[in-house]
Amino acid sequence: WQLDHSYQPKTVLLDEVQAGENYEIVITNFHGGAMVRYRIGDMVKITSLRNEKLGIDIPQMAFERRADDLLDFVAIRLSEKTIWQAIENTGIAYQDWTARKKAGEPVLQLFVELRDGYQASEADVAAAVYEQILNSENDSYTTSSVHEDLVDMINFRVETTLLPCGAFANYTSQRQAEGADLAHLKPSHINPSDKVLSLLLAKPVAVPEVKVGAEAVAIH
Secondary structure, three states: OOOOOOOOOOOOOHHHOOOOOEEEEEEEEOOOOOOEEEEEEEEEEEEEOOEOOOOEOOOEEEEEEEOOOEEEOOOOEEEHHHHHHHHHHHOOOEEEEEEEEOOOOOEEEEEEEEOOOOOOOHHHHHHHHHHHHHHHHHOOOOOHHHHHHHHHHHOOEEEEEEOOOOHHHHHHHHHHHOOOOHHHOOOOOEOOOHHHHHHHHOOOOOOOOOOOOOOOOOOO
16 A cells, blocks of 8 residues: 555445554544544554453554654654665665564664675664764754754664575565565565565575476376
């Protein structure tokens, strides 16, 4: 849906959700005035369809992530464009990337696949991206020192994980094999799920080419 804005996702009621699935919370106002639907931007995971402790058949949910492409670190709010520009400005040769906020911490987790044999450590990439993020954020403030103090106060950090060579191509191949449509062949740049990250972090396995040869059959 992030690539195809004409896509209209199906909405379900609370008694129609399934355990183990992720959903975006949507609130609809039925009382007074025009019917309005609010998207609060939170994604939740349905952990169970029943509260066993209370003996009530009501879906149990836990916060999963934000549904939009904005990562909020209080002193810094990062969009997909901001992170992309920061990576570009480092001059690092990369194939692709994805990022999310570390749960409960002011940490940007950045997952990057390098290209063209580019050599860099995870610490070097993290430091370079961190510097570019601060530079871009300071442009929005009249006093950069005040902004840097705020960043230091919340202890904002960047952690980088270098993905195996071919990680994104392998992900696309797997999604194609699963029959995914065009809009879902590439992982989102912001807030990838744990499942997506597990596929990207896995070492790509070459699929052996199957050759089909003609076989002659003698008929007597």
